[in-house]
Amino acid sequence: MTLPPKVTDRAFARLAEIAELTGEVRPLRVAVDGGGCSGFQYSIWLDDPAPDDLVLEKDGQRVLIDQISLPFLRNAIIDFTEELIGARFVVQNPNATSSCGCGTSFSI
Template identity: 40%
Template sequence: MSTTDDTPQQSTISVSETAAEEAIALLERESMDTDVSGLRLYVQQGGCAGLSYGMRFDNEPEEDDTIYEHHGLRVFVDPASMSYIEGSKLDYEGGLQGEGFHVENPNVVSECGCGESFRT
């Protein structure tokens, strides 16, 4: 499945323009692998609240991934992760706590004190 910014159906994962720009810039600065074609967003077991987000650059989507494209950035999400992050927005924030990517997830019922892990 694939969706893009101009697809009429509502996307279940969105990416802010700032996050897309930062991810693309990071890829261009730090990746020597020219075969990288997108950012994988996933959920893994871990952290004091039980689940945590993960992100990495990936060469190709898996066969059962959902693929989103926002502001020139392709995002791959596997089916197991989708059940935890459906409706989320990937954003990039800067501030006193430092800069970084942040997932705004409407499914979260609690987060750990440091905000690194969550529970749905």
């Protein structure tokens, strides 16, 4: 069964922290672009919604996914992690057959 991506509570909480720090509530866009060392790469940034975006929302925070990226992100989990190398939003993608060490590039 194909499901849309899931966003963790931790990712939504980080978006709320960013909004509090900046004084501006902006959605997080998660997109898939061609390129990277494994063929595709994730692009994650604060953006404004487009009319055809899938919008995942909780507690006033939103994550946007465009229709072109959506098939690449089916059943994926969008999370926020804090590690020694830094804090960042990450995508756990069951569709990826391999990924690079940095976790931003993958192949299907």
